[in-house]
Amino acid sequence: MYDLVLCNGRVLDGTGAPALSADVGIQEGRVVAVGDLSAVDARQTIDASERFVAPGFIDMHTHSDLTLVIEGRASSSLAQGITTQIAGNCGVSAAPTLDHEPYYGPLDPTMTRGLVCDWIGFDEYFERLDDQGIGTNVATLVGHGNIRVAAMGWEDRAARPGEMERMCQLTARAMEDGSLGLSSGLAYAPGPYAPLDELVELGKVVGRYGGLYTSHIRNQTLGIADAVGEVIEVGQRAGISAHVSHMQPGSPMLGATADLLATIDTVRAGGVDVSCDAIPYTIGSTTLKSLLPPWALDGGDKALLGRLRDPDMRHRIKVDTLTHGAESGGSRKRNLVKDGTWDRIWLGSAEANAHLAGKDFAEIGRIRDQDPHDAVLDILIEEEARPWMLAEDVSEQDFLNIARHATGGVISDGFSLIPEGVLAEGRHHPRSYAAFPYFLRRFIREQGALTWEQAVHKLTGHAAARFRLADRGVLREGAWADVVIFDPERIAEGADFDDPYRYPHGIDTVLVNGVAAVYEGRLTDSRSGRILRRAA
Incomplete structure (x- = not known):
């Protein structure tokens, strides 16, 4: 008797092979069979009709x-x-x-x-x-x-x-x-x-x-x-x-x-x-201090804050960015500063300036009655070099x-x-909640940029092979039972840049090592994950 059978789904096995109508049998945390399991007894079954069954x-x-x-x-x-x-x-x-x-x-x-x-x-x-x-x-x-x-x-x-x-x-x-x-x-x-x-x-x-x-x-x-x-x-x-x-x-x-x-x-x-x-x-995100030339961070945050408070050093930091942009090091987003496109750089997080989170630096400059470049440098001082930013580039x-x-x-x-x-x-x-559903909704279902088989391979078998994760990223006998069941017509992100902490749609079941971490669309707090160490 199997612990679990996922039945009636369309299996995308993670290799890029065409989808297959098949059941998946799971025993003691591993996949033990992929095929017609209609005659097999199981302690539990999950009906995956009209869903894709894929490796996690x-x-x-x-x-x-x-x-x-x-x-x-x-x-x-x-x-x-x-x-x-x-x-x-x-x-x-x-x-x-x-x-x-x-x-x-x-x-x-x-x-x-x-x-x-x-x-x-x-x-x-x-x-x-x-x-x-x-x-x-x-x-x-x-x-x-x-x-x-x-x-x-x-x-x-x-x-x-x-x-x-x-x-x-x-x-x-x-x-x-x-x-x-x-x-x-x-x-x-x-x-x-x-x-x-x-x-x-x-x-x-x-x-x-x-x-x-x-x-x-x-x-x-x-x-x-x-x-x-x-x-x-x-x-x-x-x-x-x-x-x-x-x-x-x-x-x-x-x-x-x-x-x-x-x-x-x-x-x-x-x-x-x-x-x-x-x-x-x-749009990406990173630390706000990556808008500075790397030499300004020599010695760590304490030394950086000292430079930002020194008028001559502060001027030198600004001139470096306005002259060289990203070509003198740091984030590619320094080119946005060089070009003055402050409406494409947003403050992501702050404590003393929490009221400014989510606003672009063109607006922040107006609110603070400052040049946006000076607003960046002063916020770094006020937040002790910790703030996070977003930018489109x-x-x-x-x-x-x-x-x-x-x-x-x-x-x-x-x-x-x-x-x-x-x-x-x-x-x-929002990528922390939405990256993969966003990818599958926008680029696969709506644009057809890759087939479903190719897209799932990128998110599973390809990644496992590149980082040498044995028995992960594929649905085959002997592999660990990391599985996701999703509706290709409904999968979509819930989070966006205005509300980045919302869960996605269209994912019904997630198994980690054979244990349900998401069941009937709800998180279970199973904590069945493991530390995967490099194979000796």
Whole structure:
């Protein structure tokens, strides 16, 4: 007798193969049969008539590292069908910490205020998550920013030999604890201070454990080709797989993905394993201080705030951005500042300025009777360098170019949240609740940009294969029973930029390791997720 049979559905198995009318049998957390199971006894059945039955979605780029400690249910992820997420992206991870102080990088510290960090390494962090229970499966990369801060602080210089040795030791320890690989965030301090050779040496450490290297690249505007080339060179010289995170160019390079993907094809033909991914929105979000040149963040937030209060240094910071935009480092969104398009940059979260959250900086400037650039700098001072922002600076065509490419993945770049308490404050990006239903509604059902089979493959089997997650991302005998059942005619996002904390529609059932996390459209708080460590 099976524990559960999903019957009468159309199975999308995660490989990209055509949908199949079949039942799915589950026993002890794994798929044991796919086919006609009408004669099989089961303790429970779920009728999936007029629904797709697919592997649970795998979000291969999230920043849930600390939000899962605040709240382990992972409700916003499960509600959109995500059963596995990979954290530790953009150079920032939960561990290692420096004296129990998390490295936040481009993230919003106010989102997890009140967090008690009682871990140094991943072994202790994983133990904490296991003890409280987690809604989704979780795997993680180790952040280069964590490694560098723990070894040498926030200084804008090359590592000394002893510091480089320490970074290699910390990277090895993270890999031994089960990390999948190394991520870098080369737009966010201290990432921009790292030379190529440092990344190659750490990549070689990762390679000894069979891991991979991912990167939020150094430049996403005029220098994007060289920045992608840097990721390729790390992969080539370190002898590891490499991956370009959210490879979406900003102005004036909109449309450049066509050439970037051709480059990836060429180097792959030459034996270098490189891939990429993209976010389905034209609006992104990150830390407000990424609008500053990286040199302004040398020494950390305390040093930054001192510079912002110094009239001469403040003037120098403004001149750098107005002269160079993103070409002197930092976020591609610095080009919006250079061009004066303040109506496309919004304040996402703040404490002292909470009343301004959700407003664009053109309006904020009028409200505060300030030039918008000065409003940004003063809000950074008033909020102690913590605020979060949103900005629109990429194109849907570049997203589609990546989503359609053989090496391209689709990601949320979001967090696991719940619509209450500290995790529901401010005006954050709706992708944490809506990225995958939005992708499936807008680009698949309405535009037909990919077939349902191709789209589900991108969210499942493709992601599992790229990050080497064994027995995940497919519906076949022996695979873990991570499953989502959804109505292709109804699946859609509920969250938007005006109300970013609403659950999606059209997802009836979500199983994590064979246990219902969403049943009849309602979250169950099963906490049946597991820590997925790198396979030895």
